[in-house]
Amino acid sequence: MQSFISLIAVLILCTLSACSKTNINHHELTVTKAHSMMASEQLTSEALVNYYLERIAKIDDQGPQLNAVVQLNKNALKRAQALDEIYKKSGKVGPLHGIPILLKDNIDTIDGMANTAGSWALKNNYPKDDAFLVQQLKNAGAIILGKTNLSEWANFRSTSSSSGWSGLWGQSKNPYDITTSPCGSSAGSGVAIAADLALLAVGTETDGSVTCPSAINGIVGIKPTLGTISRDGIIPIAHSQDTAGPMARTVTDAVMLLDALTAVDIKDNAALSATNYISHLKIGGIKGKRIGVARNLMGYHGQLDAVFEQAIVDLKAQGAIIVDATNFTNTDAWGDAEFEVLLYEFKQGLNAYLADTDDNTPKSLAALIAFNLAHPDKEMPYFKQEIFEMAQAKGKLTDQRYRSALLLAKKLTQEEGIDALLAEHQLDLIIAPTTGPAWKTDWINGDHYLGAASSAAAISGYPHITVPMGYVHGLPVGLSMFSGKLQEGKLIEVAYGYEQSTLHRRAPVL
DSSP states (O other): OOGGGOHHHHHHHSOHHHHHTTOSSOTTOOHHHHHHHHHTTSOOHHHHHHHHHHHIIIIIISTTOOOOEEEEOTTHHHHHHHHHHHHHHHOOSSTTTTOEEEEETTBOOOSSOOOOTTOGGGTTOOOSSOOHHHHHHHHTTOEEEEEEOOSHHHHOSOTTOOTTEETTTEEOOOTTOTTBOOOSSSHHHHHHHHTTSSSEEEEEESSSTTHHHHHHTTOEEEEOOTTSSOOTTBOOSOTTTOEEEEEESSHHHHHHHHHHHOOOOTTOTTOOOOOOGGGGOOTTOSTTOEEEEOGGGOOSOHHHHHHHHHHHHHHHHTTOEEEOOOOOOOHHHHHHHHHHHHHHHHHHHHHHHHHTSOTTSOOSHHHHHHHHHHOHHHHOSSOOOHHHHHHHTOOOTTOHHHHHHHHHHHHHHIIIIIHHHHHHTTOSEEEEEOBOSOOBOOTTTOOOOOOBSOHHHHHHTOOEEEEEEEEETTEEEEEEEEOSTTOHHHHHHHHHHHHHHHOOOOOOOO
16 A cells, blocks of 8 residues: 555665665664764764665565555655764754654654545645644754554544554554554554664554554553643644654653653643653662552453563562552543543544645545545445544534533543542552553454553543563563653653563564
8 A cells, every 4th residue: 555655666765785785783773872873983864764764665565564654755865964964064963863753644744745644535635834743853853754654543433443554554564463453543653663664753642542552562652741742733633632652662762752752832722841851761760669550450361461460570679669459440431521522622623623734635524524435445445434423413612511521531530540549549650551462453343452551641641651561472562651740750760660670672573
């Protein structure tokens, strides 16, 4: 489905001789290692871009055909060459100088790539300007390498959808077992980082869309406090929960990306000032932390639970104080309230986004529904659009039903949820398994979720980090950590300490 990225197209960007020189010692680089190699003249930004272009051609477009990267920035090499010249003259322009980054295909960029949400209806949606977060990345010296596939409309079109599938781009595949789901909706971002198709990627989350694909693809994902990353230029689901988030192979890289993404956007009415995340990357950060165990967010997979029990032992060994059975209540009630909120906010937010696009795209949710009905072979061969239709039936955000649902969802997950557990047990953070191991991709029956730990942090707008925790039958599983508003620092300290003491992650064999 990747017509934009055939091998021929890649070779136009990257001569065979230039690419082949980049194959040695460039696999699974970190930002720090890449910059160290640049400083010692072992690496240039141009060579790094060429390495990823060749790898995308070999294993994403051909070979196992992971189908994670669906658009390439034709100006990536030119940007890399310019940054190399700047580096020679005056050093790095920022903390991500020359680092290739992939964006989920629901984020605006002016680098010649459409912002499609995976839908044929938006295949010609070329934004007028960069999303605020994209400009932040460019200011930090990053190179926008391309865009990644996603569960179409960020998994908010049908209750029977298959994660990682979009009508426009097709199915992304889990690199640990290509017959299994990559989870979503930031599926392509998770696959791309796991398979070393870029150094870093940006995903977006409403509820689990950064953390689930990160866990299932064996990488680190951070869903930050709502408002610390601008929502500008992101095709929305719900403004009360939506946020972008970093996805990387290490906690350090994820935190460096988070640091670059966070800035106050005065046009975002939820904007918050963020802390200095990098200062929390320190050994010994687990010692003395009081960590609660959310037992009612597990129990749906015995082997996953066994891996989680070992994670608790490992945290104790690093000096954590484990407070067991710090369980949530009213989880069903908050889920019902959340869905009501999402339906209302999706209609309002999407209509606002579409109204500002060019005339060659549908201008409303109603128009999208009509488009899908007119193109069922492309858009609805496996599942329908009942969520679209439910959202279209909703009224305005002034409706009492919406306002009551929003208040209830926040109350149950904030003051009666995470905040209550932290206060009652004097906790620094709460842990649970992120989600089960990957299930078989199934376009007929849809996703086979057994359980997940994402909703409390997602609905409340509080931070959530997932870190590789181990494997179940060779499939990665993640450890979730969440806490109160703007408590990313505590989570980073524990995530970094846990990662460094266990080093669970293994690259997929491709």
